[in-house]
Amino acid sequence: MPRKLAVGQSGGATAVINSSLVGVVREAMQAGVFSEIWGMRRGVEGALADDFVDLSSLSQEKLEAIAYTPGAALASSRHKAPDEDIERLLDILRRRDIVSFLYIGGNDSADTVHRLAAHAGHRGQSLQAISIPKTIDNDLRGTDHCPGYGSIARYVAIATMDSAKDTESMPTMYPIKIIEVMGRDAGWVVAASALGKRSPLDAPHLLYPPERRLSLDQLLRDVDCVYRRYGYVVAVTAETLRDTEGRPFADPELRSELDKFGHPLIRGTADMMCRIIQSELGPRSRFDKPGSLQRMSMLCVSDTDLEEAEMVGRAAVRMALGGETDRMVTLIRESDDSYRCSTGSSELSDVANQQRLLPSNAILDDGSDVSDEFRRYAMPLLGRRPLPVYARLG
Amino acid sequence: MPRKLAVGQSGGATAVINSSLVGVVREAMQAGVFSEIWGMRRGVEGALADDFVDLSSLSQEKLEAIAYTPGAALASSRHKAPDEDIERLLDILRRRDIVSFLYIGGNDSADTVHRLAAHAGHRGQSLQAISIPKTIDNDLRGTDHCPGYGSIARYVAIATMDSAKDTESMPTMYPIKIIEVMGRDAGWVVAASALGKRSPLDAPHLLYPPERRLSLDQLLRDVDCVYRRYGYVVAVTAETLRDTEGRPFADPELRSELDKFGHPLIRGTADMMCRIIQSELGPRSRFDKPGSLQRMSMLCVSDTDLEEAEMVGRAAVRMALGGETDRMVTLIRESDDSYRCSTGSSELSDVANQQRLLPSNAILDDGSDVSDEFRRYAMPLLGRRPLPVYARLG
Numbered sequence: 012m013p014r015k016l017a018v019g020q021s022g023g024a025t026a027v028i029n030s031s032l033v034g035v036v037r038e039a040m041q042a043g044v045f046s047e048i049w050g051m052r053r054g055v056e057g058a059l060a061d062d063f064v065d066l067s068s069l070s071q072e073k074l075e076a077i078a079y080t081p082g083a084a085l086a087s088s089r090h091k092a093p094d095e096d097i098e099r100l101l102d103i104l105r106r107r108d109i110v111s112f113l114y115i116g117g118n119d120s121a122d123t124v125h126r127l128a129a130h131a132g133h134r135g136q137s138l139q140a141i142s143i144p145k146t147i148d149n150d151l152r153g154t155d156h157c158p159g160y161g162s163i164a165r166y167v168a169i170a171t172m173d174s175a176k177d178t179e180s181m182p183t184m185y186p187i188k189i190i191e192v193m194g195r196d197a198g199w200v201v202a203a204s205a206l207g208k209r210s211p212l213d214a215p216h217l218l219y220p221p222e223r224r225l226s227l228d229q230l231l232r233d234v235d236c237v238y239r240r241y242g243y244v245v246a247v248t249a250e251t252l253r254d255t256e257g258r259p260f261a262d263p264e265l266r267s268e269l270d271k272f273g274h275p276l277i278r279g280t281a282d283m284m285c286r287i288i289q290s291e292l293g294p295r296s297r298f299d300k301p302g303s304l305q306r307m308s309m310l311c312v313s314d315t316d317l318e319e320a321e322m323v324g325r326a327a328v329r330m331a332l333g334g335e336t337d338r339m340v341t342l343i344r345e346s347d348d349s350y351r352c353s354t355g356s357s358e359l360s361d362v363a364n365q366q367r368l369l370p371s372n373a374i375l376d377d378g379s380d381v382s383d384e385f386r387r388y389a390m391p392l393l394g395r396r397p398l399p400v401y402a403r404l405g
Numbered sequence: 406m407p408r409k410l411a412v413g414q415s416g417g418a419t420a421v422i423n424s425s426l427v428g429v430v431r432e433a434m435q436a437g438v439f440s441e442i443w444g445m446r447r448g449v450e451g452a453l454a455d456d457f458v459d460l461s462s463l464s465q466e467k468l469e470a471i472a473y474t475p476g477a478a479l480a481s482s483r484h485k486a487p488d489e490d491i492e493r494l495l496d497i498l499r500r501r502d503i504v505s506f507l508y509i510g511g512n513d514s515a516d517t518v519h520r521l522a523a524h525a526g527h528r529g530q531s532l533q534a535i536s537i538p539k540t541i542d543n544d545l546r547g548t549d550h551c552p553g554y555g556s557i558a559r560y561v562a563i564a565t566m567d568s569a570k571d572t573e574s575m576p577t578m579y580p581i582k583i584i585e586v587m588g589r590d591a592g593w594v595v596a597a598s599a600l601g602k603r604s605p606l607d608a609p610h611l612l613y614p615p616e617r618r619l620s621l622d623q624l625l626r627d628v629d630c631v632y633r634r635y636g637y638v639v640a641v642t643a644e645t646l647r648d649t650e651g652r653p654f655a656d657p658e659l660r661s662e663l664d665k666f667g668h669p670l671i672r673g674t675a676d677m678m679c680r681i682i683q684s685e686l687g688p689r690s691r692f693d694k695p696g697s698l699q700r701m702s703m704l705c706v707s708d709t710d711l712e713e714a715e716m717v718g719r720a721a722v723r724m725a726l727g728g729e730t731d732r733m734v735t736l737i738r739e740s741d742d743s744y745r746c747s748t749g750s751s752e753l754s755d756v757a758n759q760q761r762l763l764p765s766n767a768i769l770d771d772g773s774d775v776s777d778e779f780r781r782y783a784m785p786l787l788g789r790r791p792l793p794v795y796a797r798l799g
């Protein structure tokens with residue numbers, strides 16, 4: 012009996028989220044049992060408006076081009092679907108005879124899929140609701156890592172090396188550099204900034220993951236100590252860093268801005284740090300904030316990440332064909348020596364609205380580097396193209 | 406008779422400024438007439454402190470590694486040397502028997518070299534003072550283009566494509582994106598952001614070079630018009646944009662900060678635009694500000710730029726050997742069809758403290774694209790690796 016499938020993209024775009032979409036479409040085409048393959052425009056937001064696009068007639072050339080295009084080709088959303096929306100979505104899927112619902116996203120999206128599966132179960136509506144992991148935050152539980160992380164890790168490692176060379180070039184003019192990176196509540200992206208560090212003199216000198224609260228005094232002591240030792244300082248901070256009182260390390264004016272899920276939208280952590288350091292310690296301070304570019308660079312992409320993103324998309328189709336539902340595809344590390352991952356799956360109730368934070372020992376106590384264990388974990392995720400090696404005159 | 410040479414790096418670091426340094430050292434080594442090759446630490450700032458480093462014993466491996474390292478390996482400075490410093494520098498050069506003074510930098514550095522040559526002439530001190538062009542602003546007169554520009558142009562073109570894919574992915578959440586780029590008073594970098602644009606729908610939709618004054622009303626009209634047509638807007642602005650009254654388009658608090666040359670240091674143009682657009686028009690607005698990363702990316706480097714940077718360094722050594730002084734090396738475009746440049750030279754009095762701004766017709770009147778003439782000028786400078794081609798589902 013011919014089946015019908017729908018796939019959507021949700022949450023922040025990444026360099027490899029289209030690779031997962033293409034994985035779904037390719038596997039569904041090859042399975043030969045899907046009479047229709049639909050893409051939801053803007054995730055459930057579009058699906059609720061019955062805005063679907065036919066993906067079953069895409070050429071292989073187009074699919075190949077989409078796989079190498081950063082961002083969400085279907086467009087994405089952060090729509091937080093209340094239960095009425097979940098019910099309405101089930102009505103729309105039933106009317107369209109769609110029995111396989113695949114959704115590419117992070118924690119919030121996993122929650123949507125989980126509730127969709129539960130409501131379908133209560134109704135007795137046949138539905139395979141599968142979540143395909145995607146988040147640069149790398150904070151999904153149950154999977155070795157998340158597609159999107161390897162590429163932002165590679166971007167941030169290289170950007171830190173590049174930005175540090177700027178600071179080294181002008182130590183008397185601008186000795187303090189703060190680089191502000193993403194990662195929401197988890198420090199995986201902050202930690203990745205140290206993957207190109209080969210000696211204590213190399214940047215970053217200070218790492219501030221969001222799991223660690225930081226007092227103003229501690230910041231000033233840290234910066235002063237490194238500045239006295241090397242003559243310049245490169246620190247990497249999470250944009251979501253908080254002080255010891257739990258307050259965002261950012262302009263008070265911006266603290267009140269909240270997005271729909273209640274995650275505080277903070278701009279200005281690095282800016283704030285620069286102002287404090289310059290006024291309290293004196294040396295001129297600058298910051299770099301690569302913003303959405305850190306998520307979107309196809310030039311910095313990890314080839315391993317790109318391949319695994321397609322792999323989890325394909326695995327989701329096979330799970331749906333096997334009748335599974337209410338599960339998320341996971342990545343399982345098979346070997347550390349010659350890195351290799353296979354796919355598995357987790358119950359969505361173990362994933363949805365949970366977070367896997369950076370282990371507290373991944374960053375050394377003084378914040379000057381990452382642990383060897385973190386390096387062994389993260390380096391293979393950067394892919395097979397090595398990081399650049401930069402030189403000094405000596 | 407053995408000669409002695411000194412080379413320094415000045416002004417903002419770039420991805421290719423070390424390639425010029427390596428060009429100088431390689432050509433000087435090959436010439437076989439230099440008994441000593443000195444590098445000045447931190448430009449004239451270090452030279453005035455007699456801080457020189459021996460470059461004549463660097464291995465070919467080290468030189469190769471330095472050429473592929475972004476930033477100024479000798480360290481750089483923005484020291485504005487008053488006449489007393491120029492005199493003192495001449496004393497130091499004479500004491501060290503240095504007769505060839507090569508200085509890699511932009512307009513301000515050219516002025517330093519020009520005054521050094523003039524003072525040496527008045528004294529009757531033998532000196533070949535040669536300026537080696539380097540500026541991502543591309544605003545030096547007398548040369549087809551400036552080493553450093555091709556690489557930042559490639560970075561900004563790709564970053565605009567990447568950032569726009571983020572905006573396209575979330576048109577209902579964050580429909581307005583402002584990308585803030587460098588270029589000081591010249592719009593060459595702003596214009597380069599359009600080099601990956603292939604259709605009117607592609608970003609950037611609005612270009613704001615610093616040569617054009619922009620009123621708040623015009624900004625709001627422009628953004629509203631594009632937003633109504635496409636549902637999202639990607640605009641690229643110079644960080645130095647000014648309003649019709651000539652005031653920096655940035656936070657008033659930041660307007661007072663001036664650097665030593667009197668160029669206003671403006672942070673916040675894009676931030677300011679976002680706040681105005683969001684409060685006056687409504688749609689949520691975000692900005693990307695790649696900061697120093699746009700100057701420093703070896704991953705985005707133009708191979709042509711890297712080669713030409715070495716070429717101008719080598720040419721400066723030959724000019725010094727030929728007894729020339731008070732001149733800057735220039736690039737001369739020999740052919741447009743199959744792009745090729747050779748080197749020439751200009752009098753420093755025609756270069757120092759002058760600016761070559763972007764021609765007013767390089768950006769279309771409505772700011773929506775660049776002219777075909779600008780494309781023909783700029784595309785070869787991006788090098789032989791093509792820009793990525795991104796796809797839409799259609």
